[in-house]
Amino acid sequence: MSEHHDPLMSTAQPEAGRRRFFRLVGAGAGTLAAGTLPLVSPQAFAATNHVMGEPQPAFALDPSILYMNVGTTGSTPVHLxxxxxxxxxxxxxxxxxxxxxxxxxxxxxxxxxxxxxxxxxxxxxxxxxxxxxxxxxxxxxxxxxxxxxxxxxxxxxxxxxxxxxxxxxxxxxxxxxxxxxxxxxxxxxxxxxxxxxxxxxxxxxxxxxxxxxxxxxxxxxxxxxxxxxxxxxxxxxxxxxxxxxxxxxxxxxxxxxxxxxxxxxxxxxxxxxxxxxxxxxxxxxxxxxxxxxxxxxxxxxxxxxxxxxxxxxxxxxxxxxxxxxxxxxxxxxxxxxEIGRAAIEAHDLALSAYLKQKIAQVWGTAKLYSPMGDPELVSALTSFNPFHGPSLALAAGSGAATAESAQSSTFVERLRTQYGIVIRNTAVPVPGSTAAHHPVRISTHLFHSTQDVDRLVASMRELTKLMLAGR
Incomplete structure (x- = not known):
């Protein structure tokens, strides 16, 4: 496996176990563009930059499905x-x-x-x-x-x-x-x-x-x-x-x-x-x-x-x-x-930051239900709604609240059936709204890549346009 010589990469950074993991996971771990993830330290960001060798399946995930709902359940590694x-x-x-x-x-x-x-x-x-x-x-x-x-x-x-x-x-x-x-x-x-x-x-x-x-x-x-x-x-x-x-x-x-x-x-x-x-x-x-x-x-x-x-x-x-x-x-x-928990955390959070930035570029930060501005509050779970943000006031029992819930469920279902991408939504209490909001929730994990995030964002963007057009 060739090594990627990134100027941010410490010479002591790549542990043997982490190198072996990313050789195993193959194309499942991506290369992130330098300078795009300000919420991640240079050292942690460097740990997420890799060039893959021949992929070997570390996980038994269905290759026809982009599974991004690790927050519900993960995938046990093949050797285990x-x-x-x-x-x-x-x-x-x-x-x-x-x-x-x-x-x-x-x-x-x-x-x-x-x-x-x-x-x-x-x-x-x-x-x-x-x-x-x-x-x-x-x-x-x-x-x-x-x-x-x-x-x-x-x-x-x-x-x-x-x-x-x-x-x-x-x-x-x-x-x-x-x-x-x-x-x-x-x-x-x-x-x-x-x-x-x-x-x-x-x-x-x-x-x-x-x-x-x-x-x-x-x-x-x-x-x-x-x-x-x-x-x-x-x-x-x-x-x-x-x-x-x-x-x-x-x-x-x-x-x-x-x-x-x-x-x-x-x-x-x-x-x-x-x-x-x-x-x-x-x-x-x-x-x-x-x-x-x-x-x-x-x-x-x-x-x-x-x-x-x-x-x-x-x-x-x-x-x-x-x-x-x-x-x-x-x-x-x-x-x-053996892989290194710090490297896994850095990878997961860097992908999450990359996703949040993409969402902000396409839909605006006002559509985010997850924080991205304070590094102490971020995780690899990203919650947002492509149709509205937390500022929307919904009244419990109203037609608007029922429609909002149905719209979110439809979005998740169509993303799965039409695009082969699995995420979920949640019911979030929001200050100023007597009815819960239903943003989608996306997990970025060690078997995901920036290519996966790009595919997800492109698919959600297209689906948003279709649904807003009544199609």
């Missing part, structure tokens, strides 16, 4: 699909086979996520992790959770259960939408909602509705200053971002294994902070292991027993798990580590 089949056959041949057990699997991936083995649990999806967290923290009648109006049902469900069964108070801050946002805006919203009864922040980073990456480090600092625990729905963080859990300062992360991380369906990553550090010097709040074989035997993890309490092992223990599925998740995570 083979391993999955082998592991299942091994367990079927010997049903007592554990493939080494889950502890070595967690040990293999903990360093890549910047945490200790005993802080990590391989779960069955983000919802599973969020339920384990919210069922295990000590929250009682009158205690307040500050959350947002952009949360996923996987977090809303267990929060609502706490409200219904225990009398916990749920307070929702109304998030801004569009490109006119700053990281400090979110800190101010949460800070204004704090009272003496506030016990937890629960928020998504990034949000699944617009892809806004909430400033979790700033919010973690705010929480620490006010003796508040932090719980993050990170369904789109693992596999997209180079997340180092300790360095986030967050207490709990519930994350996905099958979206951007591209593990098998029904996999997730759960982080439970079990260490104090300069990033979070406060002891963890008392936490009860939930959905575990060990609950009746151990009691809660407290400050007194933190050093000896193996929280990850206790929460991981649920009887007989799906060992092949969890082993493939572990191996997918170590493959990400």
């Amino acid at each position: 699909l083979k391993a999955f089949d082998d592991y299942n056959r091994e367990v079927a041949r010997n049903p007592r086979e554990t493939l080494g057990g889950t502890t070595p699997m967690r040990q293999a991936i903990a360093a890549g996520f910047g945490c200790e083995t005993e802080e990590l649990v391989m779960t069955y999806n983000t919802t599973d992790g969020m339920n384990k967290i919210l069922a295990g923290v000590e929250l009682n009648a009158g205690d307040e959770i500050i959350t947002t109006n952009h949360e996923h049902p996987g977090g809303n469900g267990p929060m609502n259960l706490l409200a219904w069964r225990k009398g916990v108070v749920i307070k929702r801050v109304e998030l801004p939408v569009g490109n006119n946002q700053t990281a400090q805006d979110y800190v101010n919203l949460f800070a204004a909602a704090i009272t003496a009864k506030t016990k937890a922040f629960v928020f998504s980073a990034p949000t699944f509705l617009t892809g806004t990456m909430l400033p979790y480090k700033r919010l973690a600092m705010l929480a620490q200053q006010n003796n508040i625990m932090t719980i993050v729905d990170g369904a789109h963080a693992t596999g997209m971002f180079n997340i180092k859990f300790h360095e986030t300062g967050i207490d709990f992360w519930g994350c996905s294994g099958h979206k951007w991380q591209c593990g098998p369906g029904g996999t997730g990553i759960l982080y439970i902070r079990n260490r104090v550090s300069s990033f979070n010097p406060r002891p963890l709040f008392n936490f009860w292991p939930t959905n575990t074989n060990n609950t009746a035997l151990t009691g809660p993890r407290t400050n007194a027993n933190a050093a000896s309490y193996q929280i990850g092992t206790r929460v991981q223990s649920i009887g007989n798990p799906n060992y092949p599925m969890l082993k493939v998740l572990s191996e997918c995570c170590t493959w990400w580590d």
Whole structure:
């Protein structure tokens, strides 16, 4: 494989694992034009510039479909699909086979996520992790959770259960939408909602509705200053971002294994902070292991027993798990580590910035529901509407709201059936509008290229013109 000698490229930048990945992925990773992505640092941008050798299929994606809905689910790499089949056959041949057990699997991936083995649990999806967290923290009648109006049902469900069964108070801050946002805006919203009864922040980073990456480090600092625990729905963080859990300062992360991380369906990553550090010097709040074989035997993890309490092992223990599925998740995570999580993040975000710039050129920044101006808020999820922007006021139950929803659904369906491109739309609460807006949501991942983005934008532009002309 020939190397691309970009003047921005550090001579120490191309790791062997990353070179091997981009040789495998072939034409699936693109070359970005220098100077077009001001939101990405020169070092990170340089990591996305490649010249491909002969392509080998790293992923089994249908070549006739441009799949850009990784935010719903990813694609497991080909070599791990083979391993999955082998592991299942091994367990079927010997049903007592554990493939080494889950502890070595967690040990293999903990360093890549910047945490200790005993802080990590391989779960069955983000919802599973969020339920384990919210069922295990000590929250009682009158205690307040500050959350947002952009949360996923996987977090809303267990929060609502706490409200219904225990009398916990749920307070929702109304998030801004569009490109006119700053990281400090979110800190101010949460800070204004704090009272003496506030016990937890629960928020998504990034949000699944617009892809806004909430400033979790700033919010973690705010929480620490006010003796508040932090719980993050990170369904789109693992596999997209180079997340180092300790360095986030967050207490709990519930994350996905099958979206951007591209593990098998029904996999997730759960982080439970079990260490104090300069990033979070406060002891963890008392936490009860939930959905575990060990609950009746151990009691809660407290400050007194933190050093000896193996929280990850206790929460991981649920009887007989799906060992092949969890082993493939572990191996997918170590493959990400070999490629380089920083390089993957740089690639994903650079493509997202490239897409946002294309959208701004064709439709204008006023049509964006995702921020692009503050680098702290960007992710590889891009949300926009080719027909209107967040400034449109829609009344709940009105004909205009019904028409807007139908128009968005038609756009997504026609893009799939007529152009072979798969994206999705979402229902976004927008300040000043009593009815939700329905922008489309696009994922740019490591198996995408600038050519894919160009094809998408050209197709959406043509379809927009057709629909506006009534065709």
